[in-house]
Amino acid sequence: MRLILGSASPRRKELLAQIGVVPDGTRPADIDETPEKGELPRPYCARMATEKARAVNAAEDELVLCADTTVALGRRILGKPADAGEAAQFLLALSGRRHKVITAVALRLGDRLWERDVVTAVKLKRLSDDEISAYLRSGEWQGKAGGYGIQGMAGAFVPWINGSFSAVVGLPLAETAALLTGAGYPLYGGQR
Numbered sequence: 001m002r003l004i005l006g007s008a009s010p011r012r013k014e015l016l017a018q019i020g021v022v023p024d025g026t027r028p029a030d031i032d033e034t035p036e037k038g039e040l041p042r043p044y045c046a047r048m049a050t051e052k053a054r055a056v057n058a059a060e061d062e063l064v065l066c067a068d069t070t071v072a073l074g075r076r077i078l079g080k081p082a083d084a085g086e087a088a089q090f091l092l093a094l095s096g097r098r099h100k101v102i103t104a105v106a107l108r109l110g111d112r113l114w115e116r117d118v119v120t121a122v123k124l125k126r127l128s129d130d131e132i133s134a135y136l137r138s139g140e141w142q143g144k145a146g147g148y149g150i151q152g153m154a155g156a157f158v159p160w161i162n163g164s165f166s167a168v169v170g171l172p173l174a175e176t177a178a179l180l181t182g183a184g185y186p187l188y189g190g191q192r
């Protein structure tokens with residue numbers, strides 16, 4: 001069985017490599033990521049991951065892996081900021097508060113679809129204007145849900161998380177491994 005990573009995220013590829021999974025191909029999915037009116041963060045995130053998995057072109061014997069990471073501030077969905085101004089707004093909104101990071105993983109083989117989502121609580125310390133400006137200058141907010149990446153400089157803004165670190169970075173490894181095994185993709189050097 002071949003594995004196709006339906007993602008343009010270098011983090012997802014690295015996280016898979018961390019558990020010894022090397023996809024046979026990478027085919028990023030291009031979908032409309034606009035939330036529906038009134039859509040809540042968790043169902044939105046699950047919908048994004050499954051839509052990505054359906055959008056990737058694959059043969060019947062190709063297992064497609066897609067994921068979506070969404071930051072939820074209460075009922076509010078914070079996606080990837082469009083520009084530095086929006087990143088600043090997100091960081092100000094998150095400053096000093098706890099929020100949730102949801103990552104949904106979807107696997108598709110032909111018409112069969114598996115999905116799991118993982119919710120992690122994250123606390124961001126209260127950010128000073130200097131910290132926000134330095135962070136915006138770093139450019140690390142680009143392409144990251146909520147406008148921050150816990151694996152980089154923003155690690156200094158996070159006193160605690162409750163949940164899965166790998167999920168916050170883009171792929172919950174325990175759940176991804178379980179999904180892959182369940183779909184018949186053997187890990188740890190098993191026969192494919």
Ligand SMILES: Cc1cn([C@H]2C[C@H](O)[C@@H](COP(=O)(O)OP(=O)(O)OP(=O)(O)O)O2)c(=O)[nH]c1=O
Nearest residue numbers: 007008009068069144145148149150168169170
């Ligand atoms: C909160 C947070 C998000 N992120 C990233 C993970 C995701 O790559 C990104 C959210 O965007 P996504 O839409 O989940 O993914 P993507 O656009 O990067 O890639 P693709 O859809 O092709 O798979 O935010 C971090 O890297 N660190 C963090 O701390």
